[in-house]
Amino acid sequence: MSFSNDVRTEIAKSIIDRDRQFACLYGVLLYCRTFTAEQIVLQSESDVYAKLIPSLFQSVFHWKLLPDARTAGRDNNSAVVSFRITDPEQIGQICSTYHIHPEKREIRLSNLVNNSLSSFLAGVYFGCGSVMDPNKEYHLEFNTPSELLCSDLQKLLRSIGVSGGCILRKNMYVLYLKDSEHIEDTLTYMGAQQCTIELMNIKIRKDMRNKAxxxxxxxxxxxxxxxxxxxxxxxxxxxxxxxxxxxxxxxxxxxxxxxxxxxxxxxxxxxxxxxxxxxxxxxxxxxxxxxxxxxxxxxxxxxxxx
Incomplete structure (x- = not known):
């Protein structure tokens, strides 16, 4: 299992009450790659993600018919799980509940109550985030679908004392963190405390090897x-x-x-x-x-x- 998936596993366990589930699903939906008036597509290679998404929709919307999960293989032998929503009524309910405008997605802090901002960031990570194995490199990134969402996320991270850079890569606006302490702060804020401790232990071991x-x-x-x-x-x-x-x-x-x-x-x-x-x-x-x-x-x- 990858370090990035370890992070997903840990933060999924922190999404326990409805406010957190509401905020987490908001982050997933807002930062997914495909969100139009005709369809919403949520994708990930993570088994944790595949299990979490139906439970979030059930908690927030109580739909009788949940989005179907479809699995497709990739050239690198990995499997991608996709949830596709095409029902106009369901898409309308999502947009109405979260005040999302498909043509201009942006963070609305009014959707986040009872200190659920950390769960929202966890949802963003589920939707478009990844982190490198710290044994190889200190690098966490969010592949955001628009410049506005990238800028909004950058401002949100600054509010918790985390700075990141932005670059355009393959029509996606990537917000990246290279500073190990900022990555630690972000993981801790999202609810991945054990992964933060593991990263810190890796830093200590690497520092000792470098000194030797x-x-x-x-x-x-x-x-x-x-x-x-x-x-x-x-x-x-x-x-x-x-x-x-x-x-x-x-x-x-x-x-x-x-x-x-x-x-x-x-x-x-x-x-x-x-x-x-x-x-x-x-x-x-x-x-x-x-x-x-x-x-x-x-x-x-x-x-x-x-």
Whole structure:
């Protein structure tokens, strides 16, 4: 089962009284893709949705003849459940009850009573919403059928402190959320508290993995720096030896040079601990700088002599 369907399952359990059912069905109907004076079509791939819709119509309208559910397959082996309403009397009752104008659908807050706004948003999610698996990406979106409905929904989400962007995709106005905290707030508001907790746990696990990766990458970078520095230092020392100038080095530099040749894998700090008079990292680095300067001078003389 997908995370998006887990959200549907959880919020469906919160639609328990008639006010919530009324608001939820309003959200489903208002944001469905097809709503005209001739027909209303409600579609979803969710089994939860397929079970919820008849119960909502029964609670709100008490129809003897409920919309029939029809199932059709898709190329990706998923099944789409459709509820089609073509009876003019039923469509008229829906429009009258919810004050919906098919040619200009917009949110009417007067339809929402007794703090049922959260159930309305749940209905909108049932009708046109989806959320990505947070293990892959933080993304929640609503595929709204018009620019006006997209704008209305954007304003509604702002009223609960949630910001989202809008884009036009395949003739649908998509309102999307990318911020994980805004997605958490939206899920919680709709009634999917357990899914919110799961998303937060996933964030914690991903953050821990990212920190572990950063530490590992940092360790690898430090190792590479140590190896590169050791190779440069060894090259300098061998050049000084090739030029027959080791004996001209001070005893401190000769000791360090010998230790480097014998221990190419050690860090500056570790080399400093092996000196007859232990020295810190910066002190060891300063001595290697002197060795590098001597080697560079000898290279320069070699070039000029050629």
């Amino acid at each position: 990766n950063r530490v590992r990458n940092c360790d690898e970078a430090n190792i590479n720096k140590v190896v590169s520095a050791a190779m440069r230092q060894t090259e300098d020392i061998r050049w000084i030896m090739k030029c027959g100038r080791m004996e001209t080095l001070s005893p401190e530099l000769r000791e360090l040079a010998q230790l480097r040749l014998e221990n190419p894998e050690l860090s500056l700090k570790e080399l400093g601990e092996l000196l007859s008079v232990p020295l810190g990292r910066s002190g060891v680095n300063h001595r290697f700088q002197k060795i590098a300067a001597i080697a560079e001078e000898l290279r320069s003389h070699a070039v000029h002599s050629e």
